[in-house]
Amino acid sequence: MPAKTAVAYRATGLSIWPERIKGSMFPLGLTLIVLGLVALPVVVLLFASFRPAGQLPFTGNTWTTATYAEVFGSASTYHLLKNTFLYAAGALAVSLPVAFILAWLTERTDLPGRRLLYTLMFVPMLMPSFAVALGWILLLGPNAGTINVFLRDLLALDTYRGPFNIYTMWGMVFVTGIIAVPSMWLLLLALFRNFDPRLEEAAATSGAGRWQVLKRVTVPLMLPGILAVLVYFTIIFIEVFEVPLAIGTTAEIPVLSVKIYLLTSRAEEGYHYGAAATFGLMTLVLGGLLMVGYLRAVRVSAKFAVVTGKGYRPRLVQLGQLKYLALAGVTVYFLVAVVLPTLILVWASLLRFYMPFSPDNFHLVSLHNYRLIFGREDFVTALQNTLITSCMAATVSMLLAAIIAWYLVRRPGLLARVLGIVSFMPLAIPNVIIALALLLLYTGTPVYGTLAIMILAFVTRYLAFTTRVMHAAQLQIDKVLEEAALVAGAGRVLTFVKINLHVLLPALLNGWLWVVAHAVRDFAVPLFLATSGTLLLANLIWGQWELGSMPMASAYIVVLIVIVVALVFIGRGHLGVGEEH
C-alpha cells in the first residue's frame, strides 16, 4: 500500500506529524513568538552592558567589563536601591488599600453612581504620569502651590512656605500612589468579577459581619490574585520614572529608574548606555526574583478556582447608611486623583504663560492655545497615529495574552513554565530600556519609521500585564466549561473562542482599555521610536514641555484626556463593559 501523502492525511483529518511532536508545536511556536518579542531586547541589553561609555551597543569594537565593576562598586548604587525600595513600598502602601476598597465598592456593593464610576476611573488612568506630577507640583509646591497658598491664607499662617511640600519622599509616594490606583483597581476588579459571591453569602448567612466576611472569605480567596497585583506593581514602581524625575530631582531623592533614564539622555552622565543596560539588567534580576515568588504563590491557585457555570451573577452588598461615608470617600479620592490636578491643568491650558490660580489672573484666560492646536495638521496626524497605535497594540497584546494564559493554566509543564517566565520578563525591563533596545534592534529594517515598531514595542511592553490579567482571570475559570464544549463536539479553536474569550470578555475588554490608556500616555516609546512621520501626541506634549510652554503642553494634555475619555465612554457603552458583566 502506497504511503499516504500529506494532502491525503489532511483530507482524512489525520496528521503527518507524530502526536507527541504535534502537541509540542503549538507551545513551541508560541514560545518562539514571545521569545522573539522579549529575548531580543534583552540580548541588546547584554551587548550594551559590555560597551564603554558613549558607545551604542551594536557599533564600535570596544568591549569592557568595567561597567559592571563601576556599577556594583559604587556606593551610589546601593543608595539608589534603598531609595527605590522605600519609594515602591510607600507607593504600594498608598495605592493598594485605596484600590481594593474602590474595587469592592464598585463591584460588590450598591454604591450609588457606581456605573458612572466604572468610566470615571479611567480618567486618571489616561492622564500622563508626569502631567499629574506637574499638577501636584503646582498644587503643593511649598511656596506657591495653590493649596498651600489657600491654606496659609485660611489658617493665617505667618510663613511663606508650606504647610505641605511636594518635594519629599512622601510627595513622590503620594502622587505615584494615586496615579497607580486606577490600574490596580482594574486588576482587582477582574478578581472580584470572577469570584463566586455565594461563598460570601454563605458566611454572611452563618452570622459573619461585613468585616469578618471580607477578612475571612473575600481576602483569603483573592490572595493569589492580590499577590500577583502586588508583585506587578512592585516592579512597576521600581521602574516608573516620570514622577521621580519631576519631583525626585528637586527633592534630591534619586531612584534607579531616573538613573537609567539619565544615563541614556544626559551628557553629564556620559551617555552611558552600558551602565543604563547594567541597571536595566539589575532591574530584570529583581523582577525575576519577584516573579519566582509569584509563581510559587500561584502554584496552589487551582484550589481558588471559584467561578463555575452556575451562580456567577453576584448579589450586591447593601451598604445602608454607610453609602454616604463610601460616597464621601470616593469623592475625596476623585478630588485628589482627578479633579484637582485636572483643574489646574485646564487652568494652565487657558493661559499663554503659567500663573497661579487666582481671581486676579482671570483676565489672562483665553482659548488661544486651543485655537492653535486645532489649526495644526500635525495635531490631527499625531492624534490618528496615537489612536491607531494604541488600539492595534491593545488588540494584538490581549489576543496573544489570552492564548498564553490559556496554555499556562491548561497545559502546565516545562514549556508552560518557560513561556510564563518569558512573557513576564518585559515587566522587569524599564520602559526606557525596552524602547532603546527596540530602536537599536530595528534600526535599518523596514519596520523602523513606521507605526508597527511602536505597536511592537507596546505589545512587548504590556505583554506581562496582559498575560497576568488573562492568567488571573483564566485561573478562575473551571475547565469543566471547556470540557462541556468539547464533549458537545466543538473543536479546540471554537471552544477557545466561544468559551474562553466569551467568559473572559470583561477581563479581555478591561485589559484592552487598560493597554489603550497606558499606550496613549506612554512617553518612553514614542520619544525613542517615533520619527517625524509617525509622531504621537506624547511627542507633541513632551516637545512643548521641553520648550518651556507649559500652557501649550497642558492644552495638548487636556485635549488628549477629553478625546480618550469620550472614546472610553462610547467604547464601554457599545461594548457593554459595565456592571452587567
Place this chain on the structure above:
Amino acid sequence: MTAVRAVSTALALVWVTMWLASPAISGPGSEYLALLDAAKAEGKVAIGGFGFDPEEVTTLEKGFQKRFGFPVKIAHDPTHIRDIPPKVIAGGFDVVEVNVAGGYQILESERGLVTVDWSMFYPEFPKLEEVHHRRPAEDIPCLLYVNGIFGIVYNTKLVKEADLPETLEDFAEPKWKGRFVLWDNGNPFDFIAVKYGKERAIELARKLKTNKPILSRSAAILTLIASGEAHLGATSISTAMGEINKGAPLGVKPYRDIIPALNNQLCVVDKAPHPHMAKLFAAWHAAEGIHLIADVAGHYRALPDDENALTRFLTKWGKTVDDLTIFSDRAAWKLREEVTKAVAAILTGAK
C-alpha cells in the same frame, strides 16, 4: 596712441575677466540650482532637536515659500536634542540641532552626519559664510546655531531689579536661601569652568548647594519662577524672553562677568530621507529663517550685525556678542563634560 591702446586693452581685459567671473559673483552656481530643483521635488524636511511650536512652524513654512517660490512641509520631531543620537543614527531625520550635551560626539564617531560643501550657498546666503566659519572646529560638518544665552531670570512681582544678584556667586547670599532655582544638570557651572577653570566652578557649586537651591529641569524652571515658587533663578534668558513676550511676570539680567551662550550645531544627517531639502533648509534656516522667529521663539543666532531681541538685550546691558562665553573648541567640550558630571553630582547629592 600707444597709451590709448594700452588703456583700451586693459579695459577690455577687465571687462572680459568680469564677464567670465560674473556667474560666480552675481548669482548662484549650477550646483545650487540643481539642488534647488531636487529640493523642490522632495518638498519636505524632517527636523529634530528644535523646540518649535506650531506658530513657528507656520511662520517658517510661509517664509520658505516666499523666499524660494515653492513650499516646504516641515515635519519636526520635538524630541530634545539630548535624546536624539540613537534616532539620528537610525535614520528618519534630515536636519538636526545638536550640541556638546546633545551627543554630538556620538554622532560624529558613528558617522551619523554628512559633510556639506556649504560654500555653494554663499552667493545666495551671504551670512552663511560667517556662520560656517564660526563653528568650533574646522572638521565639524555643521553650522553654528546659537540657541540661547543664560543669566538671571526673576519674578518681577517678587524681586526688584535693583536687588538682583550681579554674578552667579551672589546667589550664595543668605537672602536668596531656598528661593533660587538652578538646573540640576550642571548648567551654568560648565561655562564658569570655561572662563575661570574647573576648580572654581566646582567650588562655586558646593557653595551654592549650601544655600539650598531649588533644583529643576529646563522648562520647569520658568514655571517655578513665574508662579512664585522660586523668586529667581539661573537659567535661559532666551527662553524667558519668549515668555516675557507673552506677558509673563519675568525679568532678565545678564551676569556682570560672563554671558554663557549655548552654541549648538545645525547638521545634515547621513541617512536623510530628503537630502537636498535637508541642505537647503539648513543653510536657509541658519542664515535667514531663524530671523523670522527670532523675536518670539527665544532662538537667537547672534552675530555681530544681527538686529534682534537678543542683540538689543545685550546692548541694553552694555554687552555685545563678543562677550559671549561659548564652548569654542573640543577641549572646552571635554571640560564641559567633566564639570557638568561633577556639579550635577554635587547638586543632586549623588554619592
